[in-house]
Amino acid sequence: MPHFIVDCSESILASYDEEYIIEQIHLVAENSDLFDNNDIKVRLNTFKKYSVGNARQDFIHVFAHIMQGRTTKQKAALSQHIVEKLTELFPDIANIAMNISDFEKATYCNRSML
Incomplete structure (x- = not known):
């Protein structure tokens, strides 16, 4: 926790490789001072087939899942x-967006909590 999941058109990798994009998102999250550096998780999913507004336009969307509070x-x-x-x-790229959803502490569990 937190998790930053990036969905994007595969063609964006022509500009930067996956590792660099992941690193940049990690740095912004780290610089927010909201999270412990070692807890930040970033994943990137590329898509070959997609539609944006019924057209084939490049896109990047970040889904963040963070602990409430x-x-x-x-x-x-x-x-x-x-x-x-x-x-x-x-x-x-005209289609760049992000949304954040909260984990509920009462229902969250990970291996170290067992």
Whole structure:
């Protein structure tokens, strides 16, 4: 926790490799001071077949899943900073977005909690 899952068109890898994109999102998350560096997880899924507005347009969407407890203002700032970084890296992609959902502490479990 937290998990940042990036869905994107495969063609964006022509600009930057997966490792670099993952590293950039990790750095923005780390610089937010909302998470412990060692807890940040970033994954990237590329798609060969997709439709955006009934057309084949490149896209990047980040889905963040974080433990509850951050304010709406903190989450909005995190989304904005990640979208800003991706827009800086990919200025020609019009479809860049992010959303954040909260894990509920009461129902969350991981291996170390067993």
